[in-house]
Amino acid sequence: MLHRRLWGAAAFAGAIATCAVPGFAAEQTSRWLTPTMINARAHMFSPDLNFLTFQHMNQMFATRTVAAGDHVWQLPEKPVSLEGDYNLHGKTVSLEDYLEAISTNALVVVKDGAIVYETYRNGSTPDTRFMTFSVAKSYVSTLIGLALHDGLIKSLDDKVTDYLPEMAGSGYDGPTIRDLLRMRSGVDWQEIYKFGSETQLTQVHDNSLVGYKYRWCDYAANQSKPGPNKPGAVFNYATLDTSVLGCVLERVVGMTGAEYMSKKLWQPAGMENDAYWVMDGPENVGREFFGAGLNATARDHARFGLMFLNGGKANGKQVIPADWVQEATVPDEGYEPTAEGEPFGYQYQWWTLPGSDAYSAIGLFHQFIYVDPANNMVIVKASYTPEPEGREDENIGLFNQIADRLSK
Secondary structure: OOOOOOOOOOOOOOHHHHOOOOOOOHHHHHHHOOHHHHHHHHOOOOOOOHHHHOOOHHHOOOEEEEOOOOOOOOOOEOOOOOOOOEEEOOEEEOHHHHHHHOOEEEEEEEEOOEEEEEEEOOOOOOOOOEEOOOHHHHHHHHHHHHHHHOOOOOOOOOEHHHOOHHHOOOOOOOOEHHHHHOOOOOEOOOOOOOOOOOOHHHHHHHHHHHOOOOOHHHHHHHOOOEOOOOOOOOOOOOHHHHHHHHHHHHHHHOOOHHHHHHHHHHOOOOOOOOEEEEEOOOOOOOOEOOOOOEEEOHHHHHHHHHHHHOOOEEOOEEOOOHHHHHHHHOOOOOOOOOOOOOOOEEOOOOEEOOOOOOEEEEEOOOEEEEEEHHHOEEEEEEEOOOOOOOOHHHHHHHHHHHHHHHOO
16 A cells, blocks of 8 residues: 555644744744644645645645746647546446546546546636645656756765765765665655654644744754665655755755756746745745645646656657656666555656556645556546545556557
8 A cells, every 4th residue: 555655644733833933034924824824734635625725735835936938838639538438446437427436636638649638627727736745756856867967966876965964963864865766765754644643744744834843854954863774775655755855956956946947847848837836934944845745737747747758858859868767767677566565666756567667656645647658648637535545546447447448
């Protein structure tokens, strides 16, 4: 199961509503740290309203814009009907019933480079920028690849502390950038979603994203510790690892992650709409929540997936190095599944499907950018399930049935 892997899972409120944030400008403290705003962030996962909150995160969080450019990569549209019978848990259902059963806000299907199907539900539109949680990790990985290509990172085998010396003495004193990309940092971290408990994830979530008391990378530098396994040895999914990768990126590029993403990825690829990152603090001190905070339209997510499907090319232009696309998404020789009985593997912040060349960015509450080279297809799904995990098979099952229908 994916219970160790997808960020966040419940509602939060209470004690941190009265927290103070030293050093913040008074007007920013007033804007973002009112009890109402803290309570809103604490309850963004509410099952009765998350279909809506996942469409409007910029009204609850400080954000940073990833600016689109003037030249848009226009995707051709060749609509086809996907109506018919689908199998869900052994029962025959319509496409609409399937989409409702798996809590779909948006679905975009790109086949042979053209949009063949898209639907927007629950008040969303093609311009809605959806919170897609850990899908963000695949973007951060890509930005690391671009910084490597630019020579700003010398090698993936460099130590984290080569770029972030403030991590000396922490759990990140030892692992390499490659270790973090593969979620093998060796840091003592448990991605457990029992909020209200004293788990690390709860502490960091409550204090950074909800209360704005410290940043994710502050926790990494000041409180993280080495775990029982050596760096590189054992897969252990950790949103904290991706947060540190984002801070490495900031340091080497000399600008915010959002600025670099706009310059090197969003504008060169011809994305249609601005994206934005939710931040772990007000604008003057917060950082992008690199682990899960990107908000973008379903069509722009589809463009990102299509770039990977096309070996890093967007509208015929090489934006992402082709060798990075291969390295980031194809498991190493001698690959082993992340855990016994699990259906997914992992490479550089992308989930891989053993026995298939398909791979996917996957986020909490069942968000997907699913890339299927064998069928020359990309599927983007924005969701709002009551539970944050455990329904991956239902979604991959739909994607496979769509692929079968389009291949006929």
